[in-house]
Amino acid sequence: MKDDLGLKIGLEVHCQLTVLKTKLFCSCPSNYRGEDPNTNICEVCTGMPGTLPVLNEKAVEAAVKIALALDCKISESMNFFRKNYFYPDLPKNFQITQYDKAGGSPIAKEGLVETIAGIIRIRRIQLEEDPGKLSYEGTIVSSPISLVDYNRAGVALVEIVTEPDLKSPKHAREFLQKLRSILEHIGVCDGSLEGAMRCDANVSLFGGKRVEVKNISSFKEVERALNFEITRQKTMANVAKAEGMETRHWDDVRRVTVTLRVKEAEEDYRYFPEPDLVPITISKEYVADIRKRMPELPDGRKARFVKQYVISEEIAGVLVGEKLLADIFEESLRTRMASNLLGSWLAIDILGYLNRSEKTLADMKFKPKDLAELARKVEKKELTENTAKSVVIKAIEQGKSTFEFAKEGAAITDEKSIMDAVKEVFEANPKAVEDAKSDPKAINFLMGQLMKATKGRADHELARKTIEQAITAGS
Numbered sequence: 001m002k003d004d005l006g007l008k009i010g011l012e013v014h015c016q017l018t019v020l021k022t023k024l025f026c027s028c029p030s031n032y033r034g035e036d037p038n039t040n041i042c043e044v045c046t047g048m049p050g051t052l053p054v055l056n057e058k059a060v061e062a063a064v065k066i067a068l069a070l071d072c073k074i075s076e077s078m079n080f081f082r083k084n085y086f087y088p089d090l091p092k093n094f095q096i097t098q099y100d101k102a103g104g105s106p107i108a109k110e111g112l113v114e115t116i117a118g119i120i121r122i123r124r125i126q127l128e129e130d131p132g133k134l135s136y137e138g139t140i141v142s143s144p145i146s147l148v149d150y151n152r153a154g155v156a157l158v159e160i161v162t163e164p165d166l167k168s169p170k171h172a173r174e175f176l177q178k179l180r181s182i183l184e185h186i187g188v189c190d191g192s193l194e195g196a197m198r199c200d201a202n203v204s205l206f207g208g209k210r211v212e213v214k215n216i217s218s219f220k221e222v223e224r225a226l227n228f229e230i231t232r233q234k235t236m237a238n239v240a241k242a243e244g245m246e247t248r249h250w251d252d253v254r255r256v257t258v259t260l261r262v263k264e265a266e267e268d269y270r271y272f273p274e275p276d277l278v279p280i281t282i283s284k285e286y287v288a289d290i291r292k293r294m295p296e297l298p299d300g301r302k303a304r305f306v307k308q309y310v311i312s313e314e315i316a317g318v319l320v321g322e323k324l325l326a327d328i329f330e331e332s333l334r335t336r337m338a339s340n341l342l343g344s345w346l347a348i349d350i351l352g353y354l355n356r357s358e359k360t361l362a363d364m365k366f367k368p369k370d371l372a373e374l375a376r377k378v379e380k381k382e383l384t385e386n387t388a389k390s391v392v393i394k395a396i397e398q399g400k401s402t403f404e405f406a407k408e409g410a411a412i413t414d415e416k417s418i419m420d421a422v423k424e425v426f427e428a429n430p431k432a433v434e435d436a437k438s439d440p441k442a443i444n445f446l447m448g449q450l451m452k453a454t455k456g457r458a459d460h461e462l463a464r465k466t467i468e469q470a471i472t473a474g475s
């Protein structure tokens, strides 16, 4: 993305605290997934008159952990505000949230996240309740009706607001992936659950007005939605049409943003202090105690991987980019196998396959130790690396928990069989054999032919050695 566009992107990321057993202000289960609509509710989370919210203390602890992980300044005292708006997903007609003006004090401010493309400043972190969920028949634009489900209403959310420091749609995706890995390492938010991490994006170009894009449900969608919105704003600027502050909805079916409304100014929300909840003091001792219990975070783990397992920064970076992937790597290593081999399988071959086929690590049904055993076989030359990798990919493809080897798939490691195969390849390719005496490229060609003839089962090192010896002997 060129700088002369004056591109500014900021994100508001909503993370459900999936680690909690109950909602933010009542004792309804926090896990609403899979329940029939409007069954996971009570008087409090549906805003019945006369009910009072009771703050879930574990939510404060989880939010403090996030604030520490993002290097934020934690407030000595925080309070809650009512954000008033009339929309069917909000049973009380206001959302209990936090505010940074008019005497409001969110749980934390001013943090930093380092990414490859630069530092992202965090403006604030706040605790709030999730609204209910609206569903439409087809798309939001064409649906004649809206359905509402309050099961999600009142679930604890942490909203993380960034400064407009993101340089491109790709950078936004990189940041979100890192954030997800951090949250997974702290263990407060399971980003693989549908809707557990959602984000709104603010985009402006050429110093124009800020456009907010809502309803972005996954990181791939973030990149798509931002790319669409940037192209749209460029086109609008070209036709010299004035842009107002606006809220647009990301339609992930048609992959376009559609206008929802002219964006509300903050005063439209009539923020005022929540009278039913007292301000909460967050003592230094409380924070210090949580700090002591903080787990290892992705950056620290990456540095440790590089040092402890002697793998490259790149591979280590990819591995810690997803907690589960890093866990699989370390669990496999308990059986003492070559970390480089396993690291590159996981970070390059397996992850590459998963991305191409739109699968996730959860589709890997086999145990890390079995994967390690396979790698050990490669080390002991009982198996070629190619065969091992294809067996792994096949197991993921078929959702199997064990590796299956075709009988004819076993590695060819004995010298005689290799010699026989080399002879056949030489007979079929006399010209290449002649060329190989002076041209190393021809040796590669012969290797290729040999692997083809043996369906990739020939031991690489032995095959190459045999070919080279046969050529030297023949010249």
Ligand SMILES: [Zn+2]
Pocket: 023, 026, 027, 028, 040, 041, 042, 043, 044, 045, 046, 154
């Ligand atoms: Zn409830």
